[in-house]
Amino acid sequence: MAVMGEHDSSTEELSLSDHNPKIMGHICTIPEFFAHKNIFITGGTGFLGTVLIEALLDTHPDIGTIYVLVRGKRKFDPNERISRLLQKPIFQKYDEKALSKVVPVVGELSEVNFGFSEALLNELIEKVNVIYHSAATIKFSSPLRTAIKTNLTGTMRTIELAKKLRNLSSYIYLSTAFCNSNNRGLIIEEVYKSQFDPYDMMKMAEDDAQWEDFTDEKCKAIIRDHPNTYTFTKNLSENLLMAEMSGLPAAIVRPSIVYGTLEHPMKGWVGNANSGHLGYLAGFVKGIFRTMSGRASAIIDIIPCDFVINSSLVMGWYVGTHHVEQPEVIHCTSGEVNPLTLKEFCVIMNDSVYRHPPNNFVWKPATKLRNGWRYNLFFYLFHIIPALAYSIPEKLFGIGMPHHTALDYMRVFQKGTKAFEYFMDKDFRYSFKNALRIMSIMHESDKKRYNFDSSLCDWSEFIDRCLIGVRRFYFKEAAETTAWHRMYWRVFNVIHYVGFAVLFIAIFGVCALIFGVPIGLTLALAIWGFLVWL
Template identity: 35%
Template structure:
């Protein structure tokens, strides 16, 4: 019997960010392995015209929860969706709901965050720092609380190259930042943002670092642990391989490459691609919840959930495998044939941006205009290039994260728990994982039918022919223009033509003689 699964049985668990990528997988695993848990409270806001209940209904009826519904048929009754907005005071939770949360919760998993790299500092602070502080204040009023697990990111200290399992202080105290956000106007915040974030690349990593400081400062006598995952990717094994449902991290760029929009990224092919499957992160998170509640470590332990030091893969290898998978299972209606690369050189990268990204978009928009349609490719390309520019920081560097706590935890687990809550990335076969990841993107994100693969391959063949035709036409036009302008080019041209003519005459004469 799994000790971790048994631990969560009968427990009341609060999850923030349960509608997000990681939150959904966390909920799924909890219900699948501990169907006897008492209740999972999730803090949800209405979104995109859907009420909180409709959102929960949609999640439970998704492919991800198919297995859960077999194992735990009363799953609908065990989820309590609580209306909440983490941007508001007391999260806008009603008094009755708050009372219930405070009196019943045993474990808190705090996953909610804004993960946008370009978020305005005020908003990023509100969600990643202030909301974390408020949640900790709530937690301190929960008499039955056994553990509080905070999800941070391995990149909260990406300004360092070697990162230990400690909280690194930021120069300005989080409390001062929170206070200043209340009275500074947006223009001033914009001005001081680069100074505050310093050598971090964006407001996301900075506010996640502040969030960790808040956890440390507000921990009081709570049992707290922090988990720092690196780049979270599709599921590796559970509940099935390749599940993914948003465009964050590599997923959006894999789509862009598969559809032929993305041809080049300025990145170091040999830099470590520190991806970690979402089910691995969830398994570690649940193991940490158990360990923190049962063993009550004296201080706040930090767990790095990374792959680079144990089973490294680099961006070059990953890109190669992604492209190889496109050969077998191409995406439908590609704009161009997938053919992308990482280039370390800035000038080469700018050249490819002009030739392979901007020029085809302009030509295609011109074609759309000619055929009376609305141009859209330049807009799509600008958005893609903006995304690429934001991730460049992460694909040009390698980091080293120490993983003593994660390894210690692994050794504390029973063999059964090591199997059920496996977070040992040494067992991960990257080629297989990446292939499943690309397949998962096709199935669950793009919702493409596997039956359409022959047609997609046919489409790629047509694109290849158009590509050859276009290049030949371009070459002939360039050559014609050159001949018109340069005597030297004309001489070369006449030499080639007369050489071919002589060769053909000789060939014809010798074949007549034989007869």
């Protein structure tokens, strides 16, 4: 596959252009770089965006205004949305003066100039120095037209703003490692040329006639070997950046599967825990999700959320203090330097929930890899049917999990599993060369605080923190694991195995009634053994 903008990354250009600051004769540290900078963020109300805002506030007490693009929804006051966002636990350490730097700006991502008034647009042009573009429709099943308008046209709008700024220091695009998942072998930190022209695709999105009788077959004919519209449009967006941002201080950060935080701003922060794979973890903790599909030896490339944010801040500093001829690309991944297989992942999750069980659960939490008919049969027998049964007392007595019913979780799980099947059945390898090169030239003080070297991650410790984070921040339970939790687990463990005995008695009763005791016993043992194996 041809790539756009190949260059020799073995040499480092240290000459500085006008926008690249030096402080006291040296290239500044990351906190020094962000001092007095004004930032424009898209996607700031999402999981990654929220942690990004906190991290920016934490860089330097003299950071400037952080403008956050907020959609103008009915019944939602933008100031109220930002106010609620800033009430999250990760912002508790900041005083009113610091939080007042976060300012909502109402606009639509895909509209020209975001639909801003002339006065607001001029204010941004005069003041903004750094742009972080993280807004996207992350649904793998999004209609192609929606994905183009949000992911591609939305990126174009941020590029247009970047080119108008009086003093652009850096532009950072949060892409995804999966944007090149239609390729095999080692995926390098370069932009892979799209099979379609991004400008043609944006024109197509604006032409109503193109979408009349637009079938799934037509969609597949366009995205071709991409697994979904998300990866297709993210790849197009990277191609757009390469075409538009040559010679400007721009970078592309490609994270893999984003989990909770390892360290900053606090251990195990998971937000609302319903995005991406975190939704699976929330259901698993309560014993609702009990299986996964994929090859045992396949690598699940997870990455802590704060590593993604750290890499984004590092790249903001890097392209703002080093001359780049084209957008710099890095992966924020783990598979090449600290691989974790699906089998190991399941073992770690089961061990983690054993050490840190929640206050209550629907079924004893445990997960296991299954594939093909075994996975499908288990899913319907032990996910769908129990969820349907459990939904009755949920509706009658108002009991159950916060935010969603068990059946709601099943629908999310089924949809999410289907979307992730493509990625769980293949080995995607991501080069980490550019990321390591840039890490090597960071200041020593920055290397520790803004670390994103996943080779240092202890996956068992990380999953522990995420699981406790789900308990604490999503289910509003205490973070501490007490003797009561241990006792509750032991009681449920006994009930779990008693359930096997009850299941056998029930099967035997039915079989004996129909076929008689001798045949019924043999048949019951066979059926019971199959279900236990399943």
